[in-house]
Amino acid sequence: MSSEEQDPDYRFTLANERTFLAWIRTALALIAGGIAVVQFVPEFGIPGTRHGLSIVLTAGGGVLAALAVRRWQRVQAAMRRNEELPATRVPMLLGGGIFVVTLIVLVILVIWPPVGQ
Template structure:
């Protein structure tokens, strides 16, 4: 980026204006989707502890419940931060910030699934 472009970018970034309401609502819908996923993880953690019979590994059920519940809490916090960053970028009319949240969630859920399979296969 040449110096003139950088200066224009900096000027735009320092000026805040409300974005088109449709973009704000789309950002909120995305945030709510992340919150629903976080709530599902928390509910899954509670369900594992309360409804699933003991695993072959002592304490495995509680460990899985804690892992899912904590993961849901962390996801909710990350979703809030993401919503704030996107909203701020739209107000400043700058590029939206990149995110690793979907990849992080996918990798984490894959690891949990593998962990559950291992625990279930242990006699």
């Protein structure tokens, strides 16, 4: 640790850790959703759509987990240096991504209902 750095108040460190764990839970939920789509959702009217959706959800969960680690590190470093916390676009990207996936799935369900329905 350099002379410019100092240990932040442990409450802030623990708050940063709780935020990190919340992002990890969200990532795990996306990965679990990707697995659930392949295992439990009937095939959509467009072949391969179910697997494509599963890949998007699972990959999104993996990317989010990696971004969560990076965010935790950046916030911890900023607190040690007594700097402003770094800005992030992850919540906006995550929300927008889920919104887009939802719209695509709704369009597919309306236009091409699941096979056998």
